[in-house]
């Protein structure tokens with residue numbers, strides 16, 4: 001069957017002298033791996049198109065049950081020129097791709113996550129966005145798509161709205177939710193600084209086209225990054241094997257601070 005679908009390039013690796021193996025998230029088939037024959041031939045159109053973070057239209061021969069599909073054509077749908085021009089944006093973009101690659105299996109379509117991924121890349125491509133805010137927003141969306149919604153306001157045990165009493169909100173990692181005063185003894189929790197909690201509320205509420213309005217300090221972003229990472233790690237098998245992203249997250253948070261300070 002010939003399929004025509006939108007896709008984002010997650011990862012590429014050289015397969016032979018002239019060919020490339022490309023892992024993609026497609027809108028219609030979820031995560032797939034394709035073989036791009038001749039990608040390294042001098043006149044190949046693929047070489048410039050099949051780059052990580054590329055947002056493409058693909059035509060490929062789909063064969064059920066086959067691990068490696070054969071690419072027939074690929075063209076760029078939308079370019080994100082700023083992504084390649086900034087280390088911060090590049091790091092954030094690659095972190096997001098790595099998260100998708102680690103957490104998703106070849107198990108069918110995730111159209112909402114696909115839209116969120118495109119929104120995240122588009123968000124990072126904006127000049128005034130804080131990269132850590134985009135990364136955190138996407139991580140929350142990813143967790144949600146995998147069936148693990150983070151909560152900011154309702155107690156994980158009783159669903160009552162948690163009142164902010166102190167500097168830290170008791171936050172249960174396994175539940176992905178705060179604990180009310182009555183239930184702080186019911187589960188283990190980490191104290192989430194109010195600043196990070198406020199950032200979590202913003203990240204959960206913001207529409208992707210307004211990501212540029214979310215800003216945070218290094219400390220708040222790092223703490224929230226660690227919290228969401230721990231939550232995803234607790235629930236998602238693939239995330240446990242991920243080693244690079246936590247480091248990238250720290251770098252990002254630090255860069256986030258630089259941006260905040262210069263504003």
Ligand SMILES: [Zn+2]
Pocket residue numbers: 155156157158159160179180181182183
């Ligand atoms: Zn409660």
